[in-house]
Amino acid sequence: MPAQKKQAAQTARTPRLPNWLRIALVGRNPKVTLARIVVLTVTCFVVFKFILLPIRIEGGSMLPTYRESSVNLVNRLAYLWHGPQRGDVVGIRLAGFHVMYMKRIIGLPGETVAFVNGHVLIDDKVLDEPYEKYDCDWNLPPVKLDANEYYVVGDNRTMPPQYHTQGVASRDRIIGKLLL
C-alpha cells in the first residue's frame, strides 16, 4: 500500500484544477493544443516577418488618407505578378525594413512627371487625383523616369516641396503595397 499512500499525498499537495478551467487553459487534448500553438506561432512569425510587415505611421505627409500614429500592414507579395500601379500607396525602404517611407505612386517608368500650379502633369496631361484634398501650389520641373523608376509623393502637399520627402524611387526600393 505505500504506492497508494504516495499518490494520495501527491494529489493532496497539487490541487486539481476544475475541469472547465483545465479545458479552457489547455483544451481537451493538451498535445493537440500544444501542436496548435506551435503552428500558430510559426505562421504568425512567417506572415508578419516576411509577408505582411506591420507598420506604425509617423508624420503627416499622407494626410488625410492616413492619419499619424495609425497602424497598417505592407503586403510584400502585392507585386509578385505585376509591377506597382499608379495610385498605389507603397512602402519604400531606406537601409532596411525597420524604417520606411510611405508614399503614393504618381509616375510610372518611362513617363515624365511635373508639377504646375499644384497639378501633377504626366506626359503633359493633368493627372486626376481624387485622394488629394488639400490645396497645393507646387511648381516643379519635369522629371523623366527611367525603365525601373517610379515617382512617389505624399497626399499632403500643403507644405513647400522642399519640406516634403518625394521624388524618384527605384523598383528595388519599393517593398510592397499598403494593405488597408
Next chain:
Amino acid sequence: MKIVFRLVLAAALVALGVWLWFVLFPSPEKVIRKRLMGLAHTASFSSNEGNLARLAAAQNLAGFFATNVEININVPGRIQHNFLGRDEIKEAVLGARSTLGGLKVQFPDINITVVPDKQSAVADLTVEARVSGEQDLIVQEMKFTLQKTDGEWLVTRVETVRTLSILHFEPPRFPSIVLT
C-alpha cells in the same frame, strides 16, 4: 545511456567552444555594428546636462571619427552641414548640445560591407533622430566609411544617401533665352 550522455556533453562543449570563439574573436561586422551603436548612444543627450559633461561627450563623440574625417549632411529642408576634421565635430556637438533641448539618435538598420583586406568598411544605415520638443522624426539614409586605425574602427567619411532621388531633369522644350 552512457554513450548518449557523452555525445550530449561533447555537443555542449563544442557549442560552448564556438560561442567563446565568437565572443573572444568577433567578426569585423560585429565590431563595427557595436561601434556604430556606441556612436548613436554618445550622440544622444538629454536636457539636464552640465558644461563638463557636455565637453566630455563632445570629446567622446569625436573619438569615433578619424582626425581627417569628412562629413557631408544634406537633409532637404532640415540640415545642411559640412564638417572637416575632429575639431569641427567637437564645435558642432558643443553648439548643438547647448542649443537643443535633447536628442535621441538611433540606427535601426545597419548594412555593413567589409573590404576583403579587412582594413576598411562601408556601412549603409538609417539614421533616426528625434529632437526634444519637435513632433517630427528625422529619418535619413546615410553612408559611413570606416577604416581600421591602430586596431580601432574610425569613421573617415559620412555622406547622405538620397533614397528618393531626382536625377533626370528633362531639358526645357522651349529655351527661356532665344538667340536670334
